[in-house]
């Protein structure tokens with residue numbers, strides 16, 4: 001593995017993605033460092049989810065290059081591709097738990113699908129992951145309809161962590177949570193980063209999350225990454241969209257971090 005691949009968890013170069021006549025990502029480049037929490041911001045409909053889904057192979061690219069943990073995501077078939085996919089876990093915007101499965105069964109699901117292991121071991125791993133994200137034993141056998149929004153996000157995160165990924169993709173993880181639950185979730189993500197060495201790629205509109213948990217923030221506008229760096233640098237950006245985003249009416253709460 002070359003030196004750059006050791007430094008970066010995700011490398012996206014000159015990526016073009018579109019639907020019909022619409023070009024959503026227009027020669028976009030972005031590198032995500034190993035072990036960092038990168039926040040991605042952009043206008044609604046600007047292509048954040050499309051970028052995330054293209055990186056994980058759910059949307060085909062028209063051109064460009066994507067590497068995850070040093071592997072070209074398009075190369076290889078069968079086992080080789082599955083091995084690359086096992087390096088990431090995903091938390092989709094709505095949590096996307098299976099409604100007919102309990103919290104514990106939801107977390108067991110990827111273990112059952114991807115690995116050949118006993119029911120007992122699946123159960124032990126699932127409960128360890130649920131504990132890790134702060135779900136109490138009384139709630140392990142509840143169905144998604146019996147969980148609060150914050151609990152649903154935590155269970156979905158536990159499921160994303162089931163296969164011990166190196167990278168987690170989070171699509172608006174704090175949307176719909178009250179500020180206390182959102183702050184707790186931010187803290188959980190930060191703890192997982194430090195204890196597990198996870199790389200976190202987080203799409204978010206949550207200004208507090210960006211300021212508190214993200215090591216760097218990338219701004220997507222006009223199909224490209226127009227600024228990337230620590231929050232204090234983004235606050236200094238001269239790009240018109242970045243200025244409007246961070247210096248608009250909702251941004252009074254933002255104070256540059258001192259570190």
Ligand SMILES: Nc1ncnc2c1ncn2[C@@H]1O[C@H](COP(=O)(O)OP(=O)(O)OP(=O)(O)O)[C@@H](O)[C@H]1O
Nearest residue numbers: 019022024042043044045046047048049050051203
């Ligand atoms: N499967 C698809 N087929 C056609 N167009 C799509 C598809 N997925 C996304 N798009 C279009 O791509 C554009 C970017 O969508 P995307 O969901 O990435 O936006 P976003 O930045 O995540 O927005 P939001 O912040 O509102 O979630 C939109 O115009 C959307 O309609």
